[in-house]
Amino acid sequence: MPIEVLMPALSPTMEEGTLAKWNVKVGDSVSSGDVIAEIETDKATMEVEAVEEGKIAKLLIEEGTEGVKVNAPIAILLEEGEDESALEGFAAGTAPAPQDSADTPSEAPAAASNSLSDAGSNFHSVSAGSDPEIPSGTSFTSTTVRDALRDAMAEEMRRDETVFVMGEEVAEYQGAYKVTRELLQEFGAKRVIDTPITEHGFAGVGVGAAFGGLRPIVEFMTFNFAMQAIDHIINSAAKTLYMSGGQMGCPIVFRGPNSAASRVGAQHSQDYSAWYANVPGLKVIAPYDAADAKGLLKAAIRDPNPVVFLEHELIYGESFDVPDLEDYVLPIGKAKIRREGKDVTITAHSRMVGFALKAAEKLAEDGIDAEVVDLRTLRPLDTETIVNSVKKTNRLVTAEEGWGRMGVGAEIAAVVTAEAFDYLDAPPARVHQEDVPLPYAANLEAMSLPGVEDIIAAVKKVCYVG
Amino acid sequence: MSTQQSRFHVPAPPFRPGDEPDFSNLDLQKAGEAKRPDPLIEGFETRDLALGLIGVLDHNHQAVGEWDPKLSPEAMREGLSHMVLTRIFDDRMLKLQRQGKMSFYMKSLGEEAISVAAAMALRDSDMLFPSYRQQGLLIARGRHLVDMMCHCISNSRDNLKGRQLPVHYAWKEGNFFTISGNLGTQFPQAVGWAMGAAMKGEDQVTASWIGDGTTAEGDFHNGLMLASTYRAPVIFNVVNNQWAISMYQGISKGEAPTFAAKGLGYGLASLRVDGNDFLAVHGATQWAAERARKGGGATVMELYTYRADAHSTSDDPTKYRPKTEGQIWPLGDPIERLKQHLIGLGEWDEKRHQALETEMTALVTKAYKEAESYGTLHDGPLAPTHSMFEDVFAEPDWRLRRQRQDLGV
Numbered sequence: 001m002p003i004e005v006l007m008p009a010l011s012p013t014m015e016e017g018t019l020a021k022w023n024v025k026v027g028d029s030v031s032s033g034d035v036i037a038e039i040e041t042d043k044a045t046m047e048v049e050a051v052e053e054g055k056i057a058k059l060l061i062e063e064g065t066e067g068v069k070v071n072a073p074i075a076i077l078l079e080e081g082e083d084e085s086a087l088e089g090f091a092a093g094t095a096p097a098p099q100d101s102a103d104t105p106s107e108a109p110a111a112a113s114n115s116l117s118d119a120g121s122n123f124h125s126v127s128a129g130s131d132p133e134i135p136s137g138t139s140f141t142s143t144t145v146r147d148a149l150r151d152a153m154a155e156e157m158r159r160d161e162t163v164f165v166m167g168e169e170v171a172e173y174q175g176a177y178k179v180t181r182e183l184l185q186e187f188g189a190k191r192v193i194d195t196p197i198t199e200h201g202f203a204g205v206g207v208g209a210a211f212g213g214l215r216p217i218v219e220f221m222t223f224n225f226a227m228q229a230i231d232h233i234i235n236s237a238a239k240t241l242y243m244s245g246g247q248m249g250c251p252i253v254f255r256g257p258n259s260a261a262s263r264v265g266a267q268h269s270q271d272y273s274a275w276y277a278n279v280p281g282l283k284v285i286a287p288y289d290a291a292d293a294k295g296l297l298k299a300a301i302r303d304p305n306p307v308v309f310l311e312h313e314l315i316y317g318e319s320f321d322v323p324d325l326e327d328y329v330l331p332i333g334k335a336k337i338r339r340e341g342k343d344v345t346i347t348a349h350s351r352m353v354g355f356a357l358k359a360a361e362k363l364a365e366d367g368i369d370a371e372v373v374d375l376r377t378l379r380p381l382d383t384e385t386i387v388n389s390v391k392k393t394n395r396l397v398t399a400e401e402g403w404g405r406m407g408v409g410a411e412i413a414a415v416v417t418a419e420a421f422d423y424l425d426a427p428p429a430r431v432h433q434e435d436v437p438l439p440y441a442a443n444l445e446a447m448s449l450p451g452v453e454d455i456i457a458a459v460k461k462v463c464y465v466g
Numbered sequence: 467m468s469t470q471q472s473r474f475h476v477p478a479p480p481f482r483p484g485d486e487p488d489f490s491n492l493d494l495q496k497a498g499e500a501k502r503p504d505p506l507i508e509g510f511e512t513r514d515l516a517l518g519l520i521g522v523l524d525h526n527h528q529a530v531g532e533w534d535p536k537l538s539p540e541a542m543r544e545g546l547s548h549m550v551l552t553r554i555f556d557d558r559m560l561k562l563q564r565q566g567k568m569s570f571y572m573k574s575l576g577e578e579a580i581s582v583a584a585a586m587a588l589r590d591s592d593m594l595f596p597s598y599r600q601q602g603l604l605i606a607r608g609r610h611l612v613d614m615m616c617h618c619i620s621n622s623r624d625n626l627k628g629r630q631l632p633v634h635y636a637w638k639e640g641n642f643f644t645i646s647g648n649l650g651t652q653f654p655q656a657v658g659w660a661m662g663a664a665m666k667g668e669d670q671v672t673a674s675w676i677g678d679g680t681t682a683e684g685d686f687h688n689g690l691m692l693a694s695t696y697r698a699p700v701i702f703n704v705v706n707n708q709w710a711i712s713m714y715q716g717i718s719k720g721e722a723p724t725f726a727a728k729g730l731g732y733g734l735a736s737l738r739v740d741g742n743d744f745l746a747v748h749g750a751t752q753w754a755a756e757r758a759r760k761g762g763g764a765t766v767m768e769l770y771t772y773r774a775d776a777h778s779t780s781d782d783p784t785k786y787r788p789k790t791e792g793q794i795w796p797l798g799d800p801i802e803r804l805k806q807h808l809i810g811l812g813e814w815d816e817k818r819h820q821a822l823e824t825e826m827t828a829l830v831t832k833a834y835k836e837a838e839s840y841g842t843l844h845d846g847p848l849a850p851t852h853s854m855f856e857d858v859f860a861e862p863d864w865r866l867r868r869q870r871q872d873l874g875v
Contacts, residue, residue, distance in 0.1 A: 005565075006565040006566055006567075007565075008561070008564040008565050009564050011782045012779060012780045012781065012782055013782065032827060032831050033827065049561065051558070051561050051562060051565065051834075052831070052835075053831070070566070071565060071566035164665075190665060195692075196691060196692065196695055198688050198691070198692070200654075200684055200685070200688055201654050201684075201685075201688030201689070201691065201692050202654075202692065203654075204651060204653075204654025204655050204657070204658065204685060204688060204689070204692075205654050205655070205657050205658035205661065205692055206658055207654075207655050207658060208595075208654060208655030208656060208657060208658025208659040208660075208661075208662070209658035209659065209661060209662040209665075210658070211643065211655065211658070211659055212593075212658065212659040212662035212663060213662065213666075214662045214665065214666075216658075231648060231651065232651060232654070232655075235646070235648050235651065236646065236648070236651050236655065240644055241857050241858075241859075241860060242629055242857045242858055243626065243629050243630050243634075243636070243644055244626065244636040244638070244644035245624075245625050245626040245627045245629060245630075245636065245857065246627075246856065246857035247625070247636055247637075247638040247644070248636065248638060248643065248644055249860050251860075280858050281858050281859065283859075303860075304860035304861065305859050305860050380863060380865055
């Protein structure tokens with residue numbers, strides 16, 4: 001096929017120039033590197049070298065022409081073995097028909113329809129899996145969330161020697177919140193590693209180790225301090241598998257307490273749920289009780305993707321029943337209906353699940369039967385469970401501890417209005433923190449954070465009660 | 467010293483466009499003068515090496531001093547050949563970009579020795595976390611030119627499936643990590659990779675490259691500090707090519723005497739090396755690799771060089787530095803210096819050099835023809851559209867499949 005020679009740019013900003021002189025004529029043979037023309041702008045002159053070899057078939061622009069646009073065809077070369085018949089039907093500057101052989105999807109789309117209703121139900125049937133069956137007769141042990149997380153790490157470290165934990169104070173001190181208690185004693189300093197105080201630095205080390213085939217658990221003393229590590233979490237951990245064309249992935253868990261503790265002020269109290277759940281390539285988990293904390297952390301450690309595991313300082317010490325099963329692993333991406341109800345769906349994650357359950361109890365006294373959906377995983381979000389619940393209750397209240405703008409509740413409300421619009425009997429309502437940095441003083445902090453009463457008020461609003 | 471200095475200070479380069487550049491006041495240690503200590507000495511004992519300049523090829527193109535790696539003529543000819551190919555490859559890619567055949571390109575003109583000599587001094591099993599101006603690493607490790615080009619034009623054979631800027635190569639089989647567009651992330655990640663290798667009981671070394679400008683990023687300091695804490699088997703290369711786009715090296719260096727000197731504060735072995743001297747880069751890399759392999763920990767290596775061309779195709783350096791600066795750079799050109807050395811040994815001549823250039827030009831021309839047979843930037847075929855939804859997660863996700871099907875691809 002004939003080759004087009006294009007008007008070159010002298011600089012990144014050049015848009016057009018003058019074709020000052022041709023050094024070749026039709027019929028000349030040129031080889032790569034031969035100077036075939038000179039071009040000028042008001043600032044400089046440049047020689048145009050042939051990039052390909054061949055015979056000049058046509059000069060498309062006359063010598064002395066001004067205002068030749070960059071990358072416009074200026075000449076046509078014939079390749080070796082071609083004669084002028086190759087020019088028939090060849091028009092400079094027009095693209096040949098794209099070859100689309102490589103563009104055929106390996107799997108034909110089921111339907112090219114953009115219809116929302118079609119898209120909705122078809123694919124929701126793909127389930128993330130179910131919680132493992134707990135055989136009857138299984139005993140349960142009351143365990144704190146803190147110890148359940150510890151047990152999960154210890155079990156996975158026994159199972160897979162590439163798993164290790166690193167972070168500030170995780171070894172000698174047993175963790176700032178004692179979540180890594182006795183791990184150093186069992187696994188030694190090679191796999192329980194104290195780091196200097198640089199979240200950005202040791203997150204980068206963890207990411208590098210994960211690239212290299214290990215399975216690091218990076219503990220942040222709180223996710224508030226991980227804000228400076230977010231470049232490694234998002235730009236490297238979450239995106240590298242994609243950017244490298246699938247060659248290099250990052251199996252890593254970033255874990256630690258998220259959200260407010262008690263009176264630690266604006267810089268130590270932020271909820272990052274919506275931030276991380278916004279990022280393709282990350283999985284984001286925020287469990288409530290001890291059994292979920294254990295089963296989901298084990299799943300997170302085994303997952304081949306980077307996982308952000310959001311814990312909550314104020315529930316570390318709460319105890320819940322954990323089944324005495326040898327290997328209790330839960331599916332990532334599966335919500336859990338904590339309480340069945342028929343009048344309204346309340347979605348919540350992490351500590352807000354406890355508030356939602358308390359609100360549901362009080363609402364029951366007023367004759368409102370609330371269903372509580374514990375999201376457990378924020379990315380990928382189990383929209384199937386949420387949408388099915390709303391189809392049953394026809395009302396939605398979302399509850400989250402963080403700020404509401406662009407938040408988790410906003411996403412859920414969008415999904416529900418898109419996929420269950422006709423089922424809704426009221427606009428969805430969102431419960432969230434007030435739109436201010438969290439104040440320190442106890443009275444202001446309490447007013448700023450969402451609680452049981454806020455959820456009750458929102459439920460009554462969507463039920464048009466009171 | 468005057469009693470009253472301005473207390474507000476922003477450093478400025480010695481020469482701007484229109485000035486007559488003059489490097490005669492650069493006080494550089496002469497080739498052959500630097501001592502080569504045992505690779506396992508304490509980091510702080512490298513003070514003189516961090517402030518001096520390790521060089522092997524002297525002004526007569528003879529190999530002198532303790533840092534001479536004493537390579538065979540065959541090895542030096544191989545290095546020369548990789549450097550010539552790198553330069554011709556770059557040159558061709560730039561021309562293609564200027565003609566609109568790719569969107570963006572970055573040349574490594576004048577810095578070829580830094581990557582080629584390092585690749586040859588390391589083992590192929592050693593891990594590389596490069597920056598965007600070390601294409602010589604790929605060439606020296608034998609990556610297929612067609613594959614490099616297919617990535618740069620994002621066609622159907624691009625192993626990155628159209629997801630990365632040209633030049634941001636990734637090559638897993640070649641132990642070449644995907645190049646990060648964020649500056650400096652590779653330093654702490656190289657530490658993590660290296661610690662992982664050490665934990666697994668492997669004797670691999672991890673080498674990483676950043677530019678002088680990137681030393682201003684927190685990741686440079688984090689990487690050095692963490693490597694110092696954990697004595698990680700890493701080589702931190704700082705390519706001081708004098709210019710971070712338009713910012714001269716003094717903006718990042720500050721009051722430090724050299725970039726290498728910044729490693730001393732962390733207790734790391736720190737060397738400043740003539741980056742335009744193939745043999746010096748080879749010898750110093752060998753030293754640092756031996757130190758890392760034997761458990762001596764990390765080395766900071768400043769490669770002193772000059773960025774002889776624009777930062778990238780989006781940059782016009784005539785706006786901020788004199789045109790002649792590169793031509794009078796006192797450390798010369800790395801290809802010319804190694805070539806003259808080989809000629810001096812009677813192991814090379816002008817005729818063979820010309821033949822080498824002709825051969826490499828033909829190789830690049832042929833490779834580009836083949837690359838275009840897998841698609842061009844404008845007319846395709848490109849990476850198949852449906853592949854856009856792949857590799858977000860390690861396993862397929864129904865939500866992404868649904869998005870793909872909604873698009874009808």
